[in-house]
Amino acid sequence: TDEAAGKLVSYSARLQRKATEQLIEMLTSGSERAFLLSLYVCVESESLEKLDLLTDIVVSKLNEVRLKPQIAYERMDAGLRSCAPLGYNLLNVGRNMTSSSLAATFPFVSAYLEPQPKGILFGENQLDGMPIICDIFSKSFENANGLVLGMSGSGKSFAVKTILSRALQQGIDMIVLDPSEEGEYEILTTSLGGRIIEFSEKSDAFINPFQITEQSYDEKLFFLHSLMRFFVSELTDEMKDLLDEAFESIYAKRGITHDPKTWGKEAPTLSDLYSYMEKERKSSFARRAEAATAVSSSLRRFVKGSFSFINKQTNIKKLDGRFITFKIGSLPKEVRRVMMFIILEFVYNRMRRDLRKKMLVVDEAWKLLQTESEEGYILNIVKTCRHHNMGLVLITQDVYDLLTSKAGKAVMANSSWQLLLRMKPSIIDDVAATFKLNETTKNYLLTAEPGSGLFFVNNTFIPLKNIVASDEYKLFTTHPEDRRVG
Ligand SMILES: Nc1ncnc2c1ncn2[C@@H]1O[C@H](COP(=O)(O)OP(=O)(O)OP(=O)(O)O)[C@@H](O)[C@H]1O
Ligand SMILES: [Mg+2]
Structure with missing residues (x-):
């Protein structure tokens, strides 16, 4: 109105007016909402001296972020009650805030995990x-x-x-x-x-890794191949082929094949695999004999030596x-x-x-x-x-x-x-x-x-x-x- 009347209007007044217009626009369009905020800071200490000191520190910290607190002299009781999580606002000193300003006042932001009922x-x-x-x-x-x-x-x-x-x-x-x-x-x-x-x-207690329980024959072979990596560090293709044949052969000897009905029979053990490899060491194919020698020598101490306890039938029932x-x-x-x-x-x-x-x-x-x-x-x-x-x-x-x-x-x-x-x-x-x-x-x-x-x-x-x-x-x-x- 002053401006309309041709009077000189200060720059800050113009800025304020602009901000107010913007705020009205945001409120009417619904992008912001208006809140009345009361912020209480409860300072506790065990002695009056310490309390005064702490209060000064809190006040100066709040001043640093341009907040001017009022100490609730003579109204401490109402102030304390308002600080309790009971939903009372007894001092009723407030300030208008928009949603975004209010969000900025939350002092602690942290990743939050919704507690889950059966967690x-x-x-x-x-x-x-x-x-x-x-x-x-x-x-x-x-x-x-x-x-x-x-x-x-x-x-x-x-x-x-x-x-x-x-x-x-x-x-x-x-x-x-x-x-x-x-x-x-x-x-x-x-x-x-x-x-x-x-x-x-x-x-x-023993577990025979060759025994088929809940898995299928093929799954067992997949496992046995992985198991061999623990005995022989470098498995060559030659060794893998040889092991494939060996597994088939030692299971077949016990009457165990791809047919699920045969899986319950007593399984072969590491000894059977070892014997197979020992036999293959004499193979006339040099590479095959070499592979068999490598496998059998890494199995030897688990079959003959002090580690032979892994060479027994499973006895853990349930x-x-x-x-x-x-x-x-x-x-x-x-x-x-x-x-x-x-x-x-x-x-x-x-x-x-x-x-x-x-x-x-x-x-x-x-x-x-x-x-x-x-x-x-x-x-x-x-x-x-x-x-x-x-x-x-x-x-x-x-x-x-x-x-x-x-x-x-x-x-x-x-x-x-x-x-x-x-x-x-x-x-x-x-x-x-x-x-x-x-x-x-x-x-x-x-x-x-x-x-x-x-x-x-x-x-x-x-x-x-x-x-x-x-x-x-x-x-x-x-x-x-x-x-x-x-
Ligand atoms: N949450 C805890 N509260 C109190 N003390 C702890 C806690 N966690 C570990 N400690 C202490 O640290 C010690 C070592 O912990 P722990 O045995 O779990 O180590 P680790 O990480 O498993 O070590 P390593 O890899 O050597 O097995 C514990 O014996 C205990 O004294
Ligand atoms: Mg540990």
Whole structure:
């Protein structure tokens, strides 16, 4: 109006008018809404002096962001009641705000995971203290598989033990493959009423990898070929052909063929394969004899030597019980890897028919994946276990090897959730590149305390802290000091 009357109007008044017009337009068009906002800041302290000091700090911090707070002198009671989460606004001092300005006042923004009703408590969101409750078997996930990565001592096994004990309470069955020398899952298993199946040179549990149980004849052969990679590091085409013939022949000798009716017969053993190779060493074809010699010499100590306990018929009848731990840590290192693979196949096939939710935990999983090719048997399990309602949880400290190998990448692509714990500086850049981490999260992972890390799920990551009660701690710890005391 002043302008219309030909008077001089200040620049700031013109700007204000323009802003008001814009606001009216946004409100009428519905792109913004108007709110009345009251912002309370509650300052608490144990003494009056400290309270005054803290109040000054809070006021100056608010001034820094151009907020001018009013201290509620003489009306403290109404102020305190308004700060309680009861929905009272007793001081009723407010300011108009548009939707976008209001959104900007939310002080803490963090990735949020809607707690899922049948979920497992993975830990606490370090940004807002919210519990991270995730149902890995829900339909919103492609599969229930997970990966737990971090350096030694970062709390991988500990975190998995936490998850495992909570999952059991949610009705999820549990199978653990524990290759640690100290048998670190033993205390937990027995305390939770689980069963331990131990494989050692003295124990009397055996699995014959040649026995056909739930799988088909062809699947068994696929497995046996993968198994041979654990005995013979470099399998040539010549050896593969020879093995093909050998398998057919030793099964046929026991009356086992492609016909499912024959699969229940007593299976051949490693000895039969060894004898076949010994015979072929005398072959008149030089390359064939050479291949047979290589295979038979790598099998010899598993048949004749001190490792011959894997050369026996399966005597584990039933895998009943909700929690089973396979303990293999007292086996010599050379056999541990082979045994892990044999148990994995055994468990997987026994569990196929059973559609109850179950988790299969493999600690120190890199041992298994080391020799795995892209089309290998383990990846087949990783990709198909969801059909049997099984979630595979792989734990490894060999993060670099996992991230850079083809098999590792395939495992990663087929796991719905990942838990990254503290990482070594030497590999942090590779981790950051794989998981697209920024500098802050990189630094966080470099210095994270045991049990703290990043939880990746549904393309978001949440800084997580795994918090346990003291009773749980005693069951989960591997710290020598804790074990000495307890
Ligand atoms: N959430 C946690 N709260 C408290 N302490 C923890 C937590 N996680 C781990 N720790 C401590 O760290 C120790 C080592 O953890 P853990 O055995 O899980 O390491 P790891 O990552 O599995 O190492 P490795 O790769 O050598 O097996 C535990 O024994 C425990 O004392
Ligand atoms: Mg561990």
